[in-house]
Amino acid sequence: MKIAIGNDHAGTDYKFAIVKYLASKGIEVSNYGTDETSSVDYPDFVHPVASDVENHKADFGILICGSANGVAMTANKHQGIRAGLSWTKEIAELTRAHNNANVLCIPARFTAVQQAIEIVDTFLNTEFEGGRHQNRVDKIPVSC
Template identity: 65%
Template sequence: MKIAIGNDHAGVDYKNAIINALQAEGIEVLNCGTNTNDSVDYPDFGHAVAKALEKGEAELGIVICGSGNGIAMTVNKHPQARCAVCWTKELAALARAHNNANVISIPARFTAIEQAVEIVRTFLATDFEGGRHERRVQKI
């Protein structure tokens, strides 16, 4: 599995912790985010993750910004992306199981780094349930 990850300046430490955790589990990660705490524009990194999915360079994506909202809105401008803002493991599981989300957005200012790693693990470990949810996802 290959994951694309993108972040703005609020998410650098989160991204690094998530990359380390995923690589320790043998998951390949494509770093589409900034590596500096200097102020940057989150849309640049949200678009990069969505484009990586569109090109088949990654199967799923993770994006991180201060609130999680702006970067999620950016990703969702791409027709093949279904990005969900998740600040708990339960939301991450539902985003995958019910909405077939292929990108998760983490609000760095509202989660702890350890919590963010667990949110990502849950997201990746959860499968889409299909069934009645498939009909709904097709209407998005």
């Protein structure tokens, strides 16, 4: 499995912890996020992550910023991206199972680092249920 990860200044510590966790599981990670805590513009880090997922260079993307709203909005502008904001592992599970999300967006200011790792683990280990959910996902346009 290959993951593309990106973050702004609010998510730097979270990114480091998540990358370490993923590496311990043997998961390859492409890091597009800042490694600093000085203010940066999140779209600069979202676009490469979303591009990797939409071009099948990564299986999933993970984006981290303060609220995760900005990264989710930006990622969802890309064709074929279904970015879901998750602040609990239960929401991460539903985002995958019901919405077939391929990009996970984590709000660093509203989760703890360990909680974020659990969210990532749940997201990556949950399969899309298909069935009635597939009909709904099919109604999400890949472009307008």
